[in-house]
Amino acid sequence: MIEDWDLFLFPYEQAAKEWKDKLRGIRNEYQSRNQQSPIEFVTSRIKAIDSIQEKMKRRQITSDRLSEDMEDICGLRIMCPFLDDIYTVVEILRKRNDISIISERDYVNNEKESGYRSYHIVFSYSLQLVDGTRQILVEIQIRTLAMNFWATLEHSLNYKHGDTFPTEIHTRLQKASEKAFQLDEEMSQIRHELEKSNPATPTEQEEH
Amino acid sequence: MIEDWDLFLFPYEQAAKEWKDKLRGIRNEYQSRNQQSPIEFVTSRIKAIDSIQEKMKRRQITSDRLSEDMEDICGLRIMCPFLDDIYTVVEILRKRNDISIISERDYVNNEKESGYRSYHIVFSYSLQLVDGTRQILVEIQIRTLAMNFWATLEHSLNYKHGDTFPTEIHTRLQKASEKAFQLDEEMSQIRHELEKSNPATPTEQEEH
Amino acid sequence: MIEDWDLFLFPYEQAAKEWKDKLRGIRNEYQSRNQQSPIEFVTSRIKAIDSIQEKMKRRQITSDRLSEDMEDICGLRIMCPFLDDIYTVVEILRKRNDISIISERDYVNNEKESGYRSYHIVFSYSLQLVDGTRQILVEIQIRTLAMNFWATLEHSLNYKHGDTFPTEIHTRLQKASEKAFQLDEEMSQIRHELEKSNPATPTEQEEH
Amino acid sequence: MIEDWDLFLFPYEQAAKEWKDKLRGIRNEYQSRNQQSPIEFVTSRIKAIDSIQEKMKRRQITSDRLSEDMEDICGLRIMCPFLDDIYTVVEILRKRNDISIISERDYVNNEKESGYRSYHIVFSYSLQLVDGTRQILVEIQIRTLAMNFWATLEHSLNYKHGDTFPTEIHTRLQKASEKAFQLDEEMSQIRHELEKSNPATPTEQEEH
Numbered sequence: 001m002i003e004d005w006d007l008f009l010f011p012y013e014q015a016a017k018e019w020k021d022k023l024r025g026i027r028n029e030y031q032s033r034n035q036q037s038p039i040e041f042v043t044s045r046i047k048a049i050d051s052i053q054e055k056m057k058r059r060q061i062t063s064d065r066l067s068e069d070m071e072d073i074c075g076l077r078i079m080c081p082f083l084d085d086i087y088t089v090v091e092i093l094r095k096r097n098d099i100s101i102i103s104e105r106d107y108v109n110n111e112k113e114s115g116y117r118s119y120h121i122v123f124s125y126s127l128q129l130v131d132g133t134r135q136i137l138v139e140i141q142i143r144t145l146a147m148n149f150w151a152t153l154e155h156s157l158n159y160k161h162g163d164t165f166p167t168e169i170h171t172r173l174q175k176a177s178e179k180a181f182q183l184d185e186e187m188s189q190i191r192h193e194l195e196k197s198n199p200a201t202p203t204e205q206e207e208h
Numbered sequence: 209m210i211e212d213w214d215l216f217l218f219p220y221e222q223a224a225k226e227w228k229d230k231l232r233g234i235r236n237e238y239q240s241r242n243q244q245s246p247i248e249f250v251t252s253r254i255k256a257i258d259s260i261q262e263k264m265k266r267r268q269i270t271s272d273r274l275s276e277d278m279e280d281i282c283g284l285r286i287m288c289p290f291l292d293d294i295y296t297v298v299e300i301l302r303k304r305n306d307i308s309i310i311s312e313r314d315y316v317n318n319e320k321e322s323g324y325r326s327y328h329i330v331f332s333y334s335l336q337l338v339d340g341t342r343q344i345l346v347e348i349q350i351r352t353l354a355m356n357f358w359a360t361l362e363h364s365l366n367y368k369h370g371d372t373f374p375t376e377i378h379t380r381l382q383k384a385s386e387k388a389f390q391l392d393e394e395m396s397q398i399r400h401e402l403e404k405s406n407p408a409t410p411t412e413q414e415e416h
Numbered sequence: 417m418i419e420d421w422d423l424f425l426f427p428y429e430q431a432a433k434e435w436k437d438k439l440r441g442i443r444n445e446y447q448s449r450n451q452q453s454p455i456e457f458v459t460s461r462i463k464a465i466d467s468i469q470e471k472m473k474r475r476q477i478t479s480d481r482l483s484e485d486m487e488d489i490c491g492l493r494i495m496c497p498f499l500d501d502i503y504t505v506v507e508i509l510r511k512r513n514d515i516s517i518i519s520e521r522d523y524v525n526n527e528k529e530s531g532y533r534s535y536h537i538v539f540s541y542s543l544q545l546v547d548g549t550r551q552i553l554v555e556i557q558i559r560t561l562a563m564n565f566w567a568t569l570e571h572s573l574n575y576k577h578g579d580t581f582p583t584e585i586h587t588r589l590q591k592a593s594e595k596a597f598q599l600d601e602e603m604s605q606i607r608h609e610l611e612k613s614n615p616a617t618p619t620e621q622e623e624h
Numbered sequence: 625m626i627e628d629w630d631l632f633l634f635p636y637e638q639a640a641k642e643w644k645d646k647l648r649g650i651r652n653e654y655q656s657r658n659q660q661s662p663i664e665f666v667t668s669r670i671k672a673i674d675s676i677q678e679k680m681k682r683r684q685i686t687s688d689r690l691s692e693d694m695e696d697i698c699g700l701r702i703m704c705p706f707l708d709d710i711y712t713v714v715e716i717l718r719k720r721n722d723i724s725i726i727s728e729r730d731y732v733n734n735e736k737e738s739g740y741r742s743y744h745i746v747f748s749y750s751l752q753l754v755d756g757t758r759q760i761l762v763e764i765q766i767r768t769l770a771m772n773f774w775a776t777l778e779h780s781l782n783y784k785h786g787d788t789f790p791t792e793i794h795t796r797l798q799k800a801s802e803k804a805f806q807l808d809e810e811m812s813q814i815r816h817e818l819e820k821s822n823p824a825t826p827t828e829q830e831e832h
Contacts, residue, residue: 010656014649021645022752025638029754032634036364081364096752128646128720130653145360149353153395156244156289161402169398176394179387186384187361190377194369218448222441229437230544233430237546240426304544336438336512338445452780497780561776565769569811572660572705577818585814592810595803602800603777606793610785 002063005049012074015127015136016044019076023140026092038085038092040145044076071102071122072139079148083108083188086119086142093140099123102137108147114170115177116151118143146180209271213257216274220282223335223344224252227284231348234300246293246300248353252284279310279330280347287356291316291396294327294350301348307331310345316355322378323385324359326351354388417479421465424482428490431543431552432460435492439556442508454501454508456561460492487518487538488555495564499524499604502535502558509556515539518553524563530586531593532567534559562596625687629673632690636698639751639760640668643700647764650716662709662716664769668700695726695746696763703772707732707812710743710766717764723747726761732771738794739801740775742767770804 002008023042030037047055052073055061061069080086086108094101105120119142127136143151154173157165165173210216231250238245255263260281263269269277288294294316302309313328327350335344351359362381365373373381418424439458446453463471468489471477477485496502502524510517521536535558543552559567570589573581581589626632647666654661671679676697679685685693704710710732718725729744743766751760767775778797781789789797 006656010653014645014652017645017649018642021638021641025641026754028638029634032630036368040360081361092754095756097757098750098752126722128722130650130716132719133721145353145357149357149391152248152353153289153399157399157402160244161406165402166405169402172394172398176391176398179391183357183384183387183391186380190380190384191361191365194365194373194377197374198369214448218445222437222444225437225441226434229430229433233433234546236430237426240422300546303548305549306542306544334514336514338442338508340511341513452784456776497777561769561773565773565807568664568769569705569815573815573818576660577822581818582821585818588810588814592807592814595807599773599800599803599807602796606796606800607777607781610781610789610793613790614785 002066008066009046009049009073011127011129011134011136012046015074015125015138016046016076018127019074019125019138019140020044023076023078026089036081038080038082038088040079040081042076042078044074047073047075067137071137074136074138076138076140077148078140078142080142080144082191083144083184086144089142090119090121093121093123099125099138108143111177111181114154115174116154117147117177117181118151144184146184150177150180210274217254217257217281219335219337219342219344220254223282223333223346224254224284226335227282227333227346227348228252231284231286234297244289246288246290246296248287248289250284250286252282255281255283275345279345282344282346284346284348285356286348286350288350288352290399291352291392294352297350298327298329301329301331307333307346316351319385319389322362323382324362325355325385325389326359352392354392358385358388418482425462425465425489427543427545427550427552428462431490431541431554432462432492434543435490435541435554435556436460439492439494442505452497454496454498454504456495456497458492458494460490463489463491483553487553490552490554492554492556493564494556494558496558496560498607499560499600502560505558506535506537509537509539515541515554524559527593527597530570531590532570533563533593533597534567560600562600566593566596626690633670633673633697635751635753635758635760636670639698639749639762640670640700642751643698643749643762643764644668647700647702650713660705662704662706662712664703664705666700666702668698671697671699691761695761698760698762700762700764701772702764702766704766704768706815707768707808710768713766714743714745717745717747723749723762732767735801735805738778739798740778741771741801741805742775768808770808774801774804 020042023039027037027039027042030039047070052066052070055070056063056066059069067073078089080089090104093099101121101123103120103122107116107118107120111117121140121142123138123140124135125138126133154177157173228250231247235245235247235250238247255278260274260278263278264271264274267277274281286297288297298312301307309329309331311328311330315324315326315328319325329348329350331346331348332343333346334341362385365381436458439455443453443455443458446455463486468482468486471486472479472482475485483489494505496505506520509515517537517539519536519538523532523534523536527533537556537558539554539556540551541554542549570593573589644666647663651661651663651666654663671694676690676694679694680687680690683693690697702713704713714728717723725745725747727744727746731740731742731744735741745764745766747762747764748759749762750757778801781797
């Protein structure tokens with residue numbers, strides 16, 4: 001039994017803050033060099049207490065194994081403009097020496113049955129606390145803006161109408177995901193063709 | 209001639225901060241009521257000085273008319289999950305009594321030639337300064353996540369490869385915008401069908 | 417009985433965010449004009465639920481009168497460098513036309529029995545919500561850095577050792593408050609003397 | 625010659641963000657354990673470009689040695705409630721294994737000629753950039769609220785009236801600093817006496 005959730009969750013909240021800064025720093029570094037960033041924006045969330053409890057029950061995770069066995073208490077999400085950018089970000093993360101990667105799952109090319117696409121990385125991070133160091137698991141989901149569009153809307157429908165959709169809706173959502181993915185591929189192709197014919201002459205930037 | 213840009217831009221920066229808070233407040237209000245928000249996220253930007261100068265030249269706007277004649281120095285952007293949400297947000301803004309709406313343009317149903325879609329509202333806001341009140345023009349762009357996907361990538365290609373694309377690329381971008389819009393319509397339809405058959409039984413939320 | 421505290425507290429949280437921005441905006445406005453700001457920094461807090469409940473009991477405030485009768489649910493604090501700055505800030509607030517001031521208490525010149533000094537202003541603010549406008553009470557405490565030093569430490573001792581100090585400690589705290597106030601007066605005098613002999617030739621700024 | 629200051633300053637800005645989070649994390653960790661934090665608040669600043677240039681001239685630092693020879697480009701400041709807290713924070717920093725301390729200066733007990741008091745620590749921090757790791761110098765100033773009161777006001781007078789005060793003013797500022805320090809000592813003594821007679825029974829917290 002976790003008796004004091006504030007106390008339990010503090011290191012995850014701290015890790016989420018530090019990583020939001022680090023990932024946004026990657027975007028800012030590209031911008032400081034006047035280069036286009038493979039990261040469009042970054043969000044973070046701490047898993048809600050009732051979601052943790054529900055998952056503990058479902059996966060039979062005990063309190064004393066919670067920190068080791070639940071990988072997504074501290075979650076970050078990176079949204080990339082183009083499809084290729086996902087793998088650029090993966091490479092950047094692999095080269096960092098302040099983390100140790102535990103697992104990677106490529107749901108970009110191997111989408112889930114629902115149609116969900118993203119690249120998932122779980123790593124262990126040495127968080128400095130007042131009394132010493134603590135290993136914290138962090139999950140990062142990397143996806144394009146198009147994948148994020150689909151996942152956000154599917155989640156929203158899910159949230160309001162329950163986990164299981166009628167078969168017909170289920171199929172339509174899969175198809176919508178497929179079409180979003182085709183859009184990603186088309187935009188990537190356009191980028192590559194422009195790059196071939198016209199190597200980089202930036203005009204004025206005006207970004208929201 | 210604007211002699212001190214920091215001084216000139218300060219009220220726009222202040223208005224942008226206040227409005228980012230106000231618009232995020234709408235999202236938080238829905239969440240505090242456990243309802244799904246028509247606003248997914250909000251960004252703001254102040255127009256870059258060289259963009260202001262370039263637009264002054266292009267539109268022949270003089271310094272003394274700058275505050276009245278350039279409507280997008282203070283810009284905010286609202287990203288909505290579903291197509292209908294755009295018009296919900298427009299209604300919420302129309303009902304506010306702390307602004308006076310100057311113009312509205314519906315580029316959602318009347319997309320620009322490039323394929324660009326968004327709903328634009330320009331309003332005047334009474335900003336309180338130390339020495340009194342000042343009317344500031346604010347432009348808000350409201351769009352779906354799918355429209356934002358397309359606009360972000362098109363802007364990115366634009367930035368790197370110049371304002372005018374080869375005709376073939378131009379046509380492909382228009383088609384991609386059309387497909388993104390069809391995805392928005394399909395997701396809206398799915399939402400309406402689920403709503404008809406199954407009025408609102410929320411399950412657990414887990415949001416990034 | 418308040419049944420849903422999240423729902424009850426949302427407007428106060430929103431008002432606190434908007435006012436933190438507005439008050440920090442005053443500081444930024446001075447800085448944009450290269451003038452020294454009467455505001456050093458701003459903090460905000462929402463009254464903790466158990467503090468609200470304790471005060472309801474103590475003052476016999478019922479749930480249906482809570483929004484009208486408890487004035488400090490939404491609280492902001494302005495820290496000023498110099499003593500005079502407090503009254504400059506009071507004047508700035510009095511001139512604003514987006515609030516209606518309900519009460520002012522000058523605990524700067526009429527300190528509380530404990531030694532506490534600050535200037536308190538309570539006003540009513542028209543908060544825009546999705547369904548219309550709502551009047552929210554906001555309390556602003558204005559104090560110097562020296563008053564804040566004393567109040568922070570007294571609060572800290574209070575928090576750890578209970579509300580009532582032994583008489584000897586009580587007297588020593590009163591005296592410490594008096595000495596902090598004398599320091600404020602001395603620093604103000606130095607400022608005025610420098611101003612008389614040497615009207616404003618700023619050197620380079622280097623501010624944390 | 626530094627040609628691109630944005631590019632040069634980016635790593636310092638990133639380090640400042642990461643360290644602001646880390647230091648605020650120490651405060652939050654104490655609060656999550658319901659203990660009083662030795663850190664009241666944290667600020668950060670990047671040295672202004674003209675201040676860097678002025679210091680390069682004054683200390684004869686060349687561009688290619690700037691990162692090694694100027695220690696305060698990335699600066700953080702920790703404000704502590706009580707005098708003892710300064711040394712608690714110093715101990716916490718010494719124990720961290722993500723930094724390597726380069727120098728420490730105790731201007732708390734050995735105040736500068738002006739009356740300035742603070743504890744300064746300079747350390748080297750391994751910042752992760754896209755292309756690898758970079759050692760960044762970070763300066764942290766640790767001081768009480770009373771020391772911060774004095775330093776803020778002295779800086780403010782300095783800024784407006786030039787670096788050198790008339791002798792009489794200089795002496796009065798030294799005396800004010802001395803009195804502020806006596807207040808720190810008195811408050812510490814009160815804390816210790818309360819602690820002896822009454823070991824820790826926290827009442828309700830209400831913090832801004």
